[in-house]
Amino acid sequence: MAYITVSDLSLGYDAHSILEGLNFTVKAGDYLCIVGENGSGKTTLMKTLLHLQEPLGGQILIGDGLKTNEIGYLPQQTLVQKDFPASVREIVLSGCQGRCGFRPFYSKEEKQLAEENMSRMGISHLANRCYRELSGGQQQRVLLARALCATRKVLLLDEPVSGLDPRVTIEMYELIKDLNKDGITIIMISHDIAAAVRYASHILHISTKIFFGTKDEYLKSDIGKFFLMQQEGGDGIVR
Amino acid sequence: MALFDKLVLYLQYPFVRYALIVGVLIALCSSLLGVTLVLKRFSFIGDGLSHVAFGAMAIAAVLNLTNDMVLILPITVISAVLLLRTGQNAKIKGDAAIAMISVGALAFGYLVMNVFSTSSNLSGDVCSTLFGSTSILTLSPGEVALCAILSVIVIIIFILFYNKIFAVTFDENFAKATGTKANAYNLLIAIIIAVIIVLAMNLVGSLLISALLIFPALSAMRLFKSFKSVTIFSALLSVLCALSGIIISILAGTPVGSTIVAVDVVAFAICHGAGIIRGGMSK
Numbered sequence A: 001m002a003y004i005t006v007s008d009l010s011l012g013y014d015a016h017s018i019l020e021g022l023n024f025t026v027k028a029g030d031y032l033c034i035v036g037e038n039g040s041g042k043t044t045l046m047k048t049l050l051h052l053q054e055p056l057g058g059q060i061l062i063g064d065g066l067k068t069n070e071i072g073y074l075p076q077q078t079l080v081q082k083d084f085p086a087s088v089r090e091i092v093l094s095g096c097q098g099r100c101g102f103r104p105f106y107s108k109e110e111k112q113l114a115e116e117n118m119s120r121m122g123i124s125h126l127a128n129r130c131y132r133e134l135s136g137g138q139q140q141r142v143l144l145a146r147a148l149c150a151t152r153k154v155l156l157l158d159e160p161v162s163g164l165d166p167r168v169t170i171e172m173y174e175l176i177k178d179l180n181k182d183g184i185t186i187i188m189i190s191h192d193i194a195a196a197v198r199y200a201s202h203i204l205h206i207s208t209k210i211f212f213g214t215k216d217e218y219l220k221s222d223i224g225k226f227f228l229m230q231q232e233g234g235d236g237i238v239r
Numbered sequence B: 001m002a003l004f005d006k007l008v009l010y011l012q013y014p015f016v017r018y019a020l021i022v023g024v025l026i027a028l029c030s031s032l033l034g035v036t037l038v039l040k041r042f043s044f045i046g047d048g049l050s051h052v053a054f055g056a057m058a059i060a061a062v063l064n065l066t067n068d069m070v071l072i073l074p075i076t077v078i079s080a081v082l083l084l085r086t087g088q089n090a091k092i093k094g095d096a097a098i099a100m101i102s103v104g105a106l107a108f109g110y111l112v113m114n115v116f117s118t119s120s121n122l123s124g125d126v127c128s129t130l131f132g133s134t135s136i137l138t139l140s141p142g143e144v145a146l147c148a149i150l151s152v153i154v155i156i157i158f159i160l161f162y163n164k165i166f167a168v169t170f171d172e173n174f175a176k177a178t179g180t181k182a183n184a185y186n187l188l189i190a191i192i193i194a195v196i197i198v199l200a201m202n203l204v205g206s207l208l209i210s211a212l213l214i215f216p217a218l219s220a221m222r223l224f225k226s227f228k229s230v231t232i233f234s235a236l237l238s239v240l241c242a243l244s245g246i247i248i249s250i251l252a253g254t255p256v257g258s259t260i261v262a263v264d265v266v267a268f269a270i271c272h273g274a275g276i277i278r279g280g281m282s283k
């Protein structure tokens, strides 16, 4: 049984569908990259997986001991208002909120967990800093640490590198790769196909045709070859 | 020294002491959700609700209720819940609904007072509901007790739900996705705001409530950078402003509500200036 099994899923807003006939599975330890043009429905898919909105049809089955609220999540743009006064520690700790239920205050273990995840993301020295004064890369690390407080199993990342400069982008990719090595299942949205092919174990490509398969299958498929050819001109990362 | 003597003299009257106690409690409550109000669209709800509360108060005045909170509180709480619902419904523009309800309540309230009121001093009545000119000094012991109990409940709920309020205010989607019942807490926040507004109406009148709710948080946000320090500082500042406002108004004979708000505005100006100076130094 896989962590997440999506069968014949359709998504959209108010009965207006933007994607139909989606099928894929995510197993423990996978690194799934979801690629596709802007506006193809990647963020909508992620919101549907997180139960922030209802699917228009089809099913999302959760299995293999995963609970729906054990999915950590890194939002695309932080909806957080520019002015929000919050320290890094407060934000990371808020990742533990889901486990609290009705308990009003965080336990010692949860505070410990927050500290561990901050050091794992290399932001312990920023713990008392104000979130809004950090650089883009630092902010992403804070939100990653928060997501790690919410889960030990699955992380959903929506364009985690958008707006970061090239060096920080690579750092971010490496960080995510290490998390995956440590056993955390990754589902990452990206429109950087070259990076997807480099890091992911599975690819879900959303465009007029939908492709789902392992990275090797993708490299051999027509759709994969076509898009890689297109990108190769640009950055030529692919072997 | 004469001023001080005058103050001591006034403090011997129970109604002045009540005013100070109630003023401090209400000021404390109303500052607590300031950040949430400022940063979420709840600020519109807050504004709309204060007008609803005015309409309810007009009806209560006409009905000659001895304790008008019995009517105002449920009406305002129900409106808060309804406004939150429409705000979440993407199809009806939440802001437009709020504007409609609040202006409607204002007009309706004044109409009701004008048509049915038996009072000889109508414009005085309206003025004091809008600006809260004397009501803080005319509270009965029963009203004082009710205010105090409600304030304490609001403070306890805020402390118990502090972490959840932070999570939901900072990033509602993340909170929802990871298993926090964000909608339930939004509802709770809206209800607390409604209760606070009804309380604050006693202190500053319905038109000035937003100022009491928002200024301390805005001031604190100039100077502090974590949610906790902003919350604590705005609570302290709000209490300080309310205390000095009440005392000034007693000594100088100015209207209580507008004096408190004026003090809040001055405090904001000072904090804003201090924030700029500090920002300039750290650069």
Ligand SMILES: Nc1ncnc2c1ncn2[C@@H]1O[C@H](COP(=O)(O)OP(=O)(O)O)[C@@H](O)[C@H]1O
Pocket: A013, A018, A036, A037, A038, A039, A040, A041, A042, A043, A044, A045
């Ligand atoms: N809240 C919304 N209501 C209606 N349509 C939306 C909403 N959000 C996004 N869309 C539409 O859904 C489509 C997919 O958007 P999105 O999932 O954000 O794409 P991606 O993340 O792949 O760039 C777009 O055409 C967009 O206009």
Ligand SMILES: [Mg+2]
Pocket: A042, A043, A044, A076, A158
């Ligand atoms: Mg997107």
